[in-house]
Amino acid sequence: MVGNWEKRIAITGGAGFVGSNLLLYMVPRYSRYLFVNIDCLTYAGNLSNLASIEHAPNYRFVKLTVNDYKSLARCFAEFDINAVIHFAAETHVDRSIFGPADFISTNIAGTFNLLELARQRFDDGVDFRFHHISTDEVFGSLGEDGAFTEESPYRPNSPYSASKAGSDHLVRAYHRTYRLDTVISHCCNNFGPYQFPEKLVPLVINNALEGKPIPIYGNGRNIRDWLYIEDHCRALDVIFHRGVAGRAYAVSARNEYRNIDLVRRICRLVDEIKGGGPRERLIEFVSDRPGHDQRYAIDPSRIENELGWKAVHQFPEALRKTAEWYISHREWLDRCVSGEYLKYYEQVYTNR
Ligand code: NAD
Ligand code: TYD
Numbered sequence: 001m002v003g004n005w006e007k008r009i010a011i012t013g014g015a016g017f018v019g020s021n022l023l024l025y026m027v028p029r030y031s032r033y034l035f036v037n038i039d040c041l042t043y044a045g046n047l048s049n050l051a052s053i054e055h056a057p058n059y060r061f062v063k064l065t066v067n068d069y070k071s072l073a074r075c076f077a078e079f080d081i082n083a084v085i086h087f088a089a090e091t092h093v094d095r096s097i098f099g100p101a102d103f104i105s106t107n108i109a110g111t112f113n114l115l116e117l118a119r120q121r122f123d124d125g126v127d128f129r130f131h132h133i134s135t136d137e138v139f140g141s142l143g144e145d146g147a148f149t150e151e152s153p154y155r156p157n158s159p160y161s162a163s164k165a166g167s168d169h170l171v172r173a174y175h176r177t178y179r180l181d182t183v184i185s186h187c188c189n190n191f192g193p194y195q196f197p198e199k200l201v202p203l204v205i206n207n208a209l210e211g212k213p214i215p216i217y218g219n220g221r222n223i224r225d226w227l228y229i230e231d232h233c234r235a236l237d238v239i240f241h242r243g244v245a246g247r248a249y250a251v252s253a254r255n256e257y258r259n260i261d262l263v264r265r266i267c268r269l270v271d272e273i274k275g276g277g278p279r280e281r282l283i284e285f286v287s288d289r290p291g292h293d294q295r296y297a298i299d300p301s302r303i304e305n306e307l308g309w310k311a312v313h314q315f316p317e318a319l320r321k322t323a324e325w326y327i328s329h330r331e332w333l334d335r336c337v338s339g340e341y342l343k344y345y346e347q348v349y350t351n352r
Contacts, residue, residue, distance in 0.1 A: 009083040009084070009085060013087030023053060026233075033058060040063060043341060046335075067105055076121065090106050096163070107164055115170055119174060130182045136225070139153070144295070150250050182245065185250075191227075191318070200224075200259065205326045215284055219285070222258070222293070225254070231312060243307065252297070253311030269319065274327065
């Protein structure tokens, strides 16, 4: 029985890094919404992230892949879903290079399934909102100057970003063709608790703690634009509630760092917190990622001016908090890096 909820929101990929942070942020804040977490729990999904809300009256978990259209349809009917915040995706660029197939099926075909279900409900008269979580990577790579905006041309360079671009185009088409109420957010690189340690920030913290080599791809001068996860969650809240239908919003705090500078910074933080070091000695330059995008940077003027969002966290404090979180949650890291992932990592690393 569904009950009298003001909104019934399917959060796809809610056991992953951004999805679980959003659920931890939103479930206690919106007690009149029902949050249905749809996640098939790949290596990147971790239900223990959600332990503090798993018994909340306005939270449900359904183990389901977005590739299973029939079961998704049953789930949407059972919970009378009237909104989607769509995170579920294969997300790691390196994995997309070694094996792109899952990226095509989950990121493109999975998004198509969700859009079709949303369209049917909208056609049946349901007031439906579809918030699609995209990335800045769909815009490709920047030179030394400038920043991406929502109007930048799509120029994806990896199978990951190409699959995200494909899903963005479908979302856009469903708005233009069927008038489905959609919003898209393009966020830069996030960091914070619960990020799977194949991504740069938690990987460096983990290897620094374990005394393992810290691989830097190429010359380390590639630049990423970094946003603390809590600022991203606040942006998603604002976009979901107040974003204009058919519009996209780019999200960033204008924090650009070269990989090598960020990695050195993290090493120094771990030295300060744990003692010992210098862990910078663990840095190893390894062969470059094929098609490695040189620079990402986002101009967030639209979300700042139109929706009044601004990042509130300062980068140095947020990075320190992040390092402290992983250091005090070593068992979480250990669980992630054991078993299958360890085999994968060793294979990828020794092949570089
Ligand atoms: P993640 O890899 O940590 O989590 C992905 C989640 O999706 C996991 O819980 C996984 O089990 C689930 N999932 C994967 N395939 C699925 C399927 N077929 N059916 C159902 N669930 C499935 O990813 P993340 O970093 O949390 O990213 C979430 C979204 O945000 C993605 O769409 C990503 O493109 C986007 N994004 C992430 C960042 C970032 O810095 N992390 C930046 C911009 C955009
Ligand atoms: P990553 O966290 O994979 O995010 P994305 O590729 O989606 O931006 O990587 C961030 C940057 O760090 C990217 O330029 C690749 C680089 N990198 C390394 O140098 N070494 C590593 O071990 C990893 C995982 C990434």
